[in-house]
Amino acid sequence: MKLELSRVVQGGSRLGVLRGLGRTGRHSLEVPGCLLYTHFGTVPHLTQDTLHTLSSLPSVTQVTLSNIAEHQEVLEEFKSGFRKFAGLHDTVLYCSLHDPATPCPTGYTTNKTVSVWGSGGRIELTVAKFMALQRTVQPDWYQSMADGETWQKNTSRKRVRKSVDRTLAHLDECLLVHQKSQELEGVEVFGVVEGGDILEERVRSARETAKRPVAGFCLDGLQTGSMDQILRTQLITAVTKELPEDKPRLLQGVGRPDEVLAGVEAGVDLFESFFPFQVTERGCALCFSFDISPDPERAVLELDKERDAAGETQQNGDLNLDDQTQMTSFEINLKDKRYQDDFRPLVEGCGCYCCKNHQRAYLHHLLVTNELLAGVLLMIHNTAHYHGFFGALREALANDKLDLLKRKVLRERGGQAERKD
Amino acid sequence: MKLELSRVVQGGSRLGVLRGLGRTGRHSLEVPGCLLYTHFGTVPHLTQDTLHTLSSLPSVTQVTLSNIAEHQEVLEEFKSGFRKFAGLHDTVLYCSLHDPATPCPTGYTTNKTVSVWGSGGRIELTVAKFMALQRTVQPDWYQSMADGETWQKNTSRKRVRKSVDRTLAHLDECLLVHQKSQELEGVEVFGVVEGGDILEERVRSARETAKRPVAGFCLDGLQTGSMDQILRTQLITAVTKELPEDKPRLLQGVGRPDEVLAGVEAGVDLFESFFPFQVTERGCALCFSFDISPDPERAVLELDKERDAAGETQQNGDLNLDDQTQMTSFEINLKDKRYQDDFRPLVEGCGCYCCKNHQRAYLHHLLVTNELLAGVLLMIHNTAHYHGFFGALREALANDKLDLLKRKVLRERGGQAERKD
Numbered sequence: 001m002k003l004e005l006s007r008v009v010q011g012g013s014r015l016g017v018l019r020g021l022g023r024t025g026r027h028s029l030e031v032p033g034c035l036l037y038t039h040f041g042t043v044p045h046l047t048q049d050t051l052h053t054l055s056s057l058p059s060v061t062q063v064t065l066s067n068i069a070e071h072q073e074v075l076e077e078f079k080s081g082f083r084k085f086a087g088l089h090d091t092v093l094y095c096s097l098h099d100p101a102t103p104c105p106t107g108y109t110t111n112k113t114v115s116v117w118g119s120g121g122r123i124e125l126t127v128a129k130f131m132a133l134q135r136t137v138q139p140d141w142y143q144s145m146a147d148g149e150t151w152q153k154n155t156s157r158k159r160v161r162k163s164v165d166r167t168l169a170h171l172d173e174c175l176l177v178h179q180k181s182q183e184l185e186g187v188e189v190f191g192v193v194e195g196g197d198i199l200e201e202r203v204r205s206a207r208e209t210a211k212r213p214v215a216g217f218c219l220d221g222l223q224t225g226s227m228d229q230i231l232r233t234q235l236i237t238a239v240t241k242e243l244p245e246d247k248p249r250l251l252q253g254v255g256r257p258d259e260v261l262a263g264v265e266a267g268v269d270l271f272e273s274f275f276p277f278q279v280t281e282r283g284c285a286l287c288f289s290f291d292i293s294p295d296p297e298r299a300v301l302e303l304d305k306e307r308d309a310a311g312e313t314q315q316n317g318d319l320n321l322d323d324q325t326q327m328t329s330f331e332i333n334l335k336d337k338r339y340q341d342d343f344r345p346l347v348e349g350c351g352c353y354c355c356k357n358h359q360r361a362y363l364h365h366l367l368v369t370n371e372l373l374a375g376v377l378l379m380i381h382n383t384a385h386y387h388g389f390f391g392a393l394r395e396a397l398a399n400d401k402l403d404l405l406k407r408k409v410l411r412e413r414g415g416q417a418e419r420k421d
Numbered sequence: 422m423k424l425e426l427s428r429v430v431q432g433g434s435r436l437g438v439l440r441g442l443g444r445t446g447r448h449s450l451e452v453p454g455c456l457l458y459t460h461f462g463t464v465p466h467l468t469q470d471t472l473h474t475l476s477s478l479p480s481v482t483q484v485t486l487s488n489i490a491e492h493q494e495v496l497e498e499f500k501s502g503f504r505k506f507a508g509l510h511d512t513v514l515y516c517s518l519h520d521p522a523t524p525c526p527t528g529y530t531t532n533k534t535v536s537v538w539g540s541g542g543r544i545e546l547t548v549a550k551f552m553a554l555q556r557t558v559q560p561d562w563y564q565s566m567a568d569g570e571t572w573q574k575n576t577s578r579k580r581v582r583k584s585v586d587r588t589l590a591h592l593d594e595c596l597l598v599h600q601k602s603q604e605l606e607g608v609e610v611f612g613v614v615e616g617g618d619i620l621e622e623r624v625r626s627a628r629e630t631a632k633r634p635v636a637g638f639c640l641d642g643l644q645t646g647s648m649d650q651i652l653r654t655q656l657i658t659a660v661t662k663e664l665p666e667d668k669p670r671l672l673q674g675v676g677r678p679d680e681v682l683a684g685v686e687a688g689v690d691l692f693e694s695f696f697p698f699q700v701t702e703r704g705c706a707l708c709f710s711f712d713i714s715p716d717p718e719r720a721v722l723e724l725d726k727e728r729d730a731a732g733e734t735q736q737n738g739d740l741n742l743d744d745q746t747q748m749t750s751f752e753i754n755l756k757d758k759r760y761q762d763d764f765r766p767l768v769e770g771c772g773c774y775c776c777k778n779h780q781r782a783y784l785h786h787l788l789v790t791n792e793l794l795a796g797v798l799l800m801i802h803n804t805a806h807y808h809g810f811f812g813a814l815r816e817a818l819a820n821d822k823l824d825l826l827k828r829k830v831l832r833e834r835g836g837q838a839e840r841k842d
Contacts, residue, residue, distance in 0.1 A: 039792050039793070039794075040786060040787065040790055040792055042787070042792055042794040044792070044794065045793045045794060045797065046794065046797075047774065047794065047797055047798065047801075049471070049474070049774060050468065050470070050471055053470070067790065071786055073762075074761050074762045074782060074786070077762050078762070078764060085780075085782070085783060086783060087778045087779045087780075087783060118790070119789060119790045119791065340492075340495050341494075341495045341498050341499070343499060353468065353470060357468075357469065357508045358508045359506075359508075361495060361506070362506060362507060362508060365461065365492055365495070366461065366463070369460075369461055369488065369539070369540040371460050371461055371463060372460070372463075372465045372466045372796060373460075373463040373465065373466060373467070373468065375793060376466065376467075376797065377468065380468075
């Protein structure tokens with residue numbers, strides 16, 4: 001894995017390509033970018049065939065141990081790794097610890113173990129078990145074991161310090177096993193930066209992790225709902241300053257477009273794409289504008305008008321920091337009666353299958369009558385829209401137009417849609 | 422609509438083609454055949470694109486007023502008919518009264534009205550409202566209004582007689598409105614044969630309906646769970662004898678392969694394809710064999726062995742007449758632990774997307790962890806398998822091998838799998 005940066009803006013935003021991915025080294029991923037979010041290897045609702053009708057999908061698929069751990073025995077018997085078990089097309093496989101769309105209970109981490117939650121309940125992982133799982137899953141790249149329980153407000157300094165220490169110890173143990181495992185030859189490890197909301201601990205965690213032979217860094221404990229954006233930006237900026245320029249930084253648990261933009265400005269390269277899934281599950285469609293080509297005024301005005309209108313009835317949607325299930329100002333709620341006779345596509349001009357074939361009124365009716373196709377169609381659109389946003393983000397960086405993009409995404413109101421709480 | 426029969430076996434099974442379907446008259450449908458079952462225009466779980474990767478789909482799509490009635494206002498405003506509203510590809514649209522996969526409460530029919538149940542509750546339809554709906558939906562062909570409440574055991578002779586009378590009166594009123602509606606020019610009407618389990622009433626209903634200017638006949642009140650197969654066959658045989666040879670007969674609410682075969686032998690041409698959906702919803706995969714080509718012995722033995730094995734743990738599945746949610750002997754329950762390390766496709770040799778790309782073990786894991794893709798994949802396979810069965814059925818009829826096919830489907834045990842209760 002090799003990060004080639006073509007542009008770094010004021011020590012913050014980075015534009016580049018992550019090359020040499022996968023065991024063959026044939027794959028690459030543009031940054032800022034995101035990984036393809038999956039449940040047990042599947043993008044929720046979508047077959048691989050449907051998925052691959054979408055253009056510009058990331059070349060890296062994320063799976064999480066919380067989905068996989070309970071199936072270890074079967075995977076061991078299968079022998080050929082998770083990629084083949086899940087019938088995945090040619091893709092780079094990244095294995096993370098937790099599902100970013102599902103908050104974990106806290107209080108279960110010990111000095112020797114972390115826990116993940118599958119459908120059958122909690123599974124406790126020692127380093128030995130964690131590494132055995134990696135050998136079974138056969139990812140190209142995985143997140144090291146980590147104590148990520150310090151994201152909650154009012155976590156004591158002592159607990160935060162312990163989490164940093166534990167995570168470093170886990171990393172050292174994982175690396176030790178890793179280096180001895182022939183099966184894991186060529187597989188990359190990401191170290192995890194912890195430190196809660198305490199600046200010094202974040203810096204210490206970053207500095208210490210950077211000393212280890214890792215391919216990149218996961219920034220944990222900064223997820224949506226854990227803190228306000230100003231503090232998050234301060235912490236990320238302090239952390240990325242400590243990290244080597246030539247290795248990628250993955251911000252875990254952050255997916256909202258405004259938070260992604262702030263993360264990129266603070267030096268983050270990679271994100272997890274669970275946000276379109278959350279939007280789909282609440283029956284919503286992403287409709288924020290990221291088109292900064294010369295004359296998109298009309299379309300943007302149209303979209304903005306709409307989001308303003310939607311906002312009238314859903315003003316509370318954006319305020320609850322702790323509830324990721326609440327809708328944001330980047331989406332419209334298709335269950336709303338206003339869409340029952342709206343015969344336009346979800347987003348005018350969108351090239352996705354859903355927008356080309358169906359109208360809002362039809363989606364509204366599928367949703368209110370609980371038709372099973374609603375999730376499929378919304379997931380197609382939301383996935384296409386979200387990955388389109390990342391494409392626009394890279395283009396804006398390349399053309400020195402990040403500010404313009406920010407204004408579009410934050411609705412040209414100088415950041416009113418940004419969360420200041 | 423014109424039925425061209427190429428073969429009639431012993432006054433029972435009929436092989437042929439229904440031509441001149443749709444307003445352009447370009448479409449045709451082979452019989453015995455089935456209509457494409459949908460919820461509000463969508464095959465549950467599948468996009469039109471995914472659906473059309475399946476070969477040999479019926480050219481006729483069935484929608485039901487129970488799904489549509491509550492959306493009449495929006496459809497009226499939309500003006501261009503349901504086919505366009507639902508973004509359907511070029512297809513013939515057939516509109517029936519009730520959803521065959523959802524049993525209706527009884528006790529709500531009056532002399533002047535029938536009721537359908539949407540997501541918002543009961544909707545009472547007079548002939549005027551029923552016909553207004555047809556003008557809005559703009560189907561190519563619809564089922565006339567009917568009092569179908571006499572399928573329950575122990576319905577009195579008086580109630581059955583009333584239902585036959587009412588249904589005939591409804592038909593006359595519908596035809597009167599139909600003939601005066603310019604919008605319905607070229608649209609075909611199917612009359613509904615009622616009569617519960619009383620032979621004389623069935624015969625009277627058939628005879629009287631046949632006197633009206635209808636394009637074909639719906640055989641109502643004979644659905645799975647209403648009576649045993651011997652009685653059903655007697656009634657159907659008596660009814661089809663009264664009906665003109667050159668018009669199609671659609672048996673409502675019957676989808677199990679054994680019951681379809683019995684229906685065909687009694688002179689039925691058309692069925693509704695809700696069965697694969699029911700199988701999908703209970704997490705099962707159709708796996709019965711219908712391959713009667715010269716040397717399919719090995720594959721069949723394999724399948725039979727499996728179904729026998731599955732039967733061991735699921736013997737009760739077939740016995741409960743009244744519960745359509747119970748699994749049948751034509752399917753395997755993929756949630757069963759036996760499949761957790763079964764790395765074969767659902768059906769060896771099946772050409773569907775699911776069987777070509779995934780194994781039983783993966784489906785098992787998707788199901789036990791409630792992954793949203795499970796329904797999509799199962800629906801693809803079950804739909805392909807079911808329509809494949811109808812293709813095999815026509816081929817068997819053409820080649821005088823219906824008996825052989827029956828033995829395959831009923832597992833070569835002289836009908837042990839047939840229900841004799």
